[in-house]
Amino acid sequence: MEPPSAPAHGGRISWHRLLLAVSLLSFWNLPATAQITIESVPFNVAEGSDVLLLAHNATEDTLGYSWYRGERVENNQLIILYRVDIQANTTGPAYSGREIIYPNGSLLFQNATQNDTGYYTLMVTKNDLQREIVTGLLRVYHPVAKPIIEANSTTVTEQKDTVVLTCIINDTEVSIRWLFNGQSLLLTERIKLSQENSTLTIEPVRREDAGHYQCEASHPGNSSLSDPLRLDVKFDSIPGSTSGVSDRLEGQVTGMISQSTNPQTSTIVSHSHVNYSPNKIDEVTYSSLNFNAQESKKHSSASPPSPTATEMIHSEVKKKERNATSPARCTADLFQASQPHPQETPFPSGKMGRGSFPLFIPQ
Structure with a gap:
């Protein structure tokens, strides 16, 4: 006969298993906490403008925020620290005097320079002294210089001459686009771009090509537009003219x-x-x-x-x-x-x- 204690022993094992299952279920159902993230607003900024490193998903149980220059938490790279409970901030060795920290942990750079380009690390300290660390990237671009248009000729004859316009810009790593009478230039078999879009060739020129031309140089930070250049096209109105149009x-x-x-x-x-x-x-x-x-x-x-x-x-x-x-x-x-x-x-x-x-x- 089985000992009387056997059922009791078996009951104790089942109870312990039930407690373990309840504990695991409670852990799995804990509300998820969104991770802190950093967003640069705007994503690309021109030198001399303001830019905000916006902290997302900050919670109410936060004790303080600390911003560091670089990708690691190092005291000699501390920019500024903010205590939520006393609403006070303390600056560090990397503070330039242009940074402002907000109660939600976001960091504003005033009059950003190219030297501000790089990674920044935010450390969030909770009330239970737990820490969360996240890193973000800030990009600051120099302003684009104003381009200038040079032309082989600004007064040409229809169907006889070729027009070559060149967009002169000293900056590198910029994109160039052309405008005709304030609108984006439509390329055709006669109107083509070369030299990374810096050279515009119209061959042969027609009377409808007369007007104002501009080139725009841009990078992710900003853009700059040239002054208009006026192109005049001469044409004959008599029969047999080179316009290719019957004037009979x-x-x-x-x-x-x-x-x-x-x-x-x-x-x-x-x-x-x-x-x-x-x-x-x-x-x-x-x-x-x-x-x-x-x-x-x-x-x-x-x-x-x-x-x-x-x-x-x-x-x-x-x-x-x-x-x-x-x-x-x-x-x-x-x-x-x-x-x-x-x-x-x-x-x-x-x-x-x-x-x-x-x-x-x-x-």
Whole structure:
């Protein structure tokens, strides 16, 4: 028979196991405490600006905060210490006079310099004298110098010249971008960058490239923008120009003319200012318009006496450029000159007629 004490012995073992399980369960369910972290605000700072090493997840059971220069806790690298209970701080050997500590443990650097770049260590002391240590990095960059643009030429001719703009900057480890009329420059097959974006080449140049150019140099800390450089592009508005755009003028002349027995030639001489959108061209001079015998052979009439007459006619001239057509007005004088030999005229003898003729603009 089993001893009476056996069940009791077995019961004691089960009880101890139960107590151990309850203890472990209680330990596992303890509320988790977030670890202290450091954030640089801003992450990258320009020299001369203020920067904050922000302490996250500080708890109320904190006795004090201590900041050190470097990645270790060393008394000779102590910057400043803050006691929460008495709300007082004590400076250390690494204190420069520009650091301010806040009650939440954050450290502010005023007028940061490049010498401030490096690692910083925060030690948090709890009320139970337990310590938590965390390290953060501070980056301070020198200000970017103002760049200057140099150009091989600022006045160029469309489709003939090549423009080369160079962004001059003494700083190293900077990024360069280009702006055209205040907007980021759009690169194309004609517009390219080289030499780590410091050189802008436009080949060949076109009239739409005229405007203001700037270059911006930047690093993670800050940026600097050059003064605008103006580029002027000259172009021809006559047919056959190098713009690659048709500038041909054509139109119709409609007018009243009188008849003559011997009109060999009718001549139109006019001067007109043409103004159209989007491009305005200079004054255009129309040399002459001849209605010769080839035109008059289409008609037959008697040969009345040979008068000479002048009539005002109006023509509508249109400029054809790409797919756009814009009207312009011009005024012409019609002169009919007599010739010694009779020729047929487009209108019956002794009558006034109204006709429409092609207008060819001599160049």
